[in-house]
Amino acid sequence: MSEKADIHDYLAEFDDIPGTRIYTAKRARQGYHLNQFAMSLMKAENRELWKADEAAYLDQWPMSDEQKQAVLARDYNRLLDLGGNIYFLAKVFSTDGLSFVQAVSTMTGMSVEEYQAMMNSGGRSPDGVRSIKDAR
Amino acid sequence: MARISAGIATSHVPLLGVAVDQDKTRDPYFHPIFSGYEWTKRWEAERKPDVILLVYNDHASAFDANIIPTFAIGTGEHFKPADEGWGPRAVPDVIGHPDLAWHIAQSLILEEFDMTIINQMDVDHGLTVPLSMMFGTPAAWPAKVIPLAVNVVTYPVPSGNRCWMLGEAIRRAVESFPEELDVQIWGTGGMSHQLQGQRAGLINAAWDNRFMDSLIGESEAARHIPHIEYLRETGSEGIEMVMWLIMRGALGPRTRLLHRHYHVPCSNTAIGHLVLEPC
Numbered sequence: 001m002s003e004k005a006d007i008h009d010y011l012a013e014f015d016d017i018p019g020t021r022i023y024t025a026k027r028a029r030q031g032y033h034l035n036q037f038a039m040s041l042m043k044a045e046n047r048e049l050w051k052a053d054e055a056a057y058l059d060q061w062p063m064s065d066e067q068k069q070a071v072l073a074r075d076y077n078r079l080l081d082l083g084g085n086i087y088f089l090a091k092v093f094s095t096d097g098l099s100f101v102q103a104v105s106t107m108t109g110m111s112v113e114e115y116q117a118m119m120n121s122g123g124r125s126p127d128g129v130r131s132i133k134d135a136r
Numbered sequence: 137m138a139r140i141s142a143g144i145a146t147s148h149v150p151l152l153g154v155a156v157d158q159d160k161t162r163d164p165y166f167h168p169i170f171s172g173y174e175w176t177k178r179w180e181a182e183r184k185p186d187v188i189l190l191v192y193n194d195h196a197s198a199f200d201a202n203i204i205p206t207f208a209i210g211t212g213e214h215f216k217p218a219d220e221g222w223g224p225r226a227v228p229d230v231i232g233h234p235d236l237a238w239h240i241a242q243s244l245i246l247e248e249f250d251m252t253i254i255n256q257m258d259v260d261h262g263l264t265v266p267l268s269m270m271f272g273t274p275a276a277w278p279a280k281v282i283p284l285a286v287n288v289v290t291y292p293v294p295s296g297n298r299c300w301m302l303g304e305a306i307r308r309a310v311e312s313f314p315e316e317l318d319v320q321i322w323g324t325g326g327m328s329h330q331l332q333g334q335r336a337g338l339i340n341a342a343w344d345n346r347f348m349d350s351l352i353g354e355s356e357a358a359r360h361i362p363h364i365e366y367l368r369e370t371g372s373e374g375i376e377m378v379m380w381l382i383m384r385g386a387l388g389p390r391t392r393l394l395h396r397h398y399h400v401p402c403s404n405t406a407i408g409h410l411v412l413e414p415c
Contacts, residue, residue, distance in 0.1 A: 021332065087195040100331060107332060107334060123337050123339025
């Protein structure tokens with residue numbers, strides 16, 4: 001075995017990574033309907049209904065009010081906290097006509113231009129953002 | 137008998153598909169990426185493999201949050217490009233090889249890998265972008281393709297060691313198929329990238345290159361890298377690199393490097409590409 005056999009130890013380590021939400025079973029359960037809503041936007045006819053009235057479209061899904069508000073606000077960090085997964089949420093920002101770089105940059109506190117400049121000069125260094133407890 | 141003649145590793149960033157589809161591969165941003173695949177395109181045109189076993193992950197396209205198979209093999213006659221939210225890519229349908237796919241599926245289950253069998257599914261950029269990188273824009277893909285989808289999204293995803301073992305079992309399965317077939321195995325995804333949260337944009341070129349080094353020759357070190365190391369060192373989506381280990385495991389005890397390429401960035405991602413031969 002190359003992994004820790006204990007599921008509690010395995011999961012606990014994930015909370016030690018700064019600025020990162022690993023999509024665990026707990027998040028997948030919390031975000032199930034949110035992610036299924038996002039998935040529905042893969043169909044062109046659903047995208048039309050969504051664009052016509054976002055709030056009414058969301059009301060068809062048994063999501064929490066917090067989740068609905070975060071979708072309407074396109075608050076992707078909040079959506080991650082509420083169980084969203086980036087590959088599902090990608091259907092929302094793709095429907096908005098945003099690229100991955102444009103959407104992802106909104107989670108970093110940087111402008112799109114600043115974020116692109118960082119990527120073009122080699123990306124974000126892992127130094128200092130590997131572990132919260134070890135500050136490395 | 138069928139045999140695995142080579143292994144390819146490559147990133148599968150969706151933006152690369154956009155660049156191909158919009159004929160932008162010679163633009164200054166994309167040229168340094170695509171130029172690293174020119175060698176492989178020429179090599180593939182000479183090698184003409186019969187079948188590609190293409191290891192990739194579905195990005196919430198064929199599988200939604202409802203059904204989450206750890207390892208799924210496509211046994212269908214053909215697979216259509218998925219609509220990922222902006223319409224399907226205008227690339228040829230992917231033609232499967234049901235005889236070999238079912239043979240591999242049955243053999244793997246006998247070897248205690250509990251495969252999910254998929255007869256009908258659409259395939260997303262994870263599968264079609266590598267085909268575009270290696271074959272360009274043909275009217276039809278020049279090889280049959282067996283999709284092998286791995287869950288690298290919902291945790292726990294399979295361990296690197298399990299992926300390597302699956303590759304070893306795939307090699308035995310292919311070698312017990314009676315027909316003469318030249319089969320390649322491609323492991324896709326990665327390299328370092330994180331698409332979410334305040335830490336998004338993480339790139340670790342030193343780690344990525346050590347990982348590529350470790351797949352050449354006899355080393356088995358990569359099979360023991362724990363998930364937490366991928367996540368800390370290469371970003372949350374860097375975990376896709378476990379799929380490269382299925383390819384590496386299928387090549388047997390020793391590999392020889394034919395071609396290597398690395399470039400930062402493409403969109404949010406470090407591009408890595410290897411062509412390996414068993415030896």
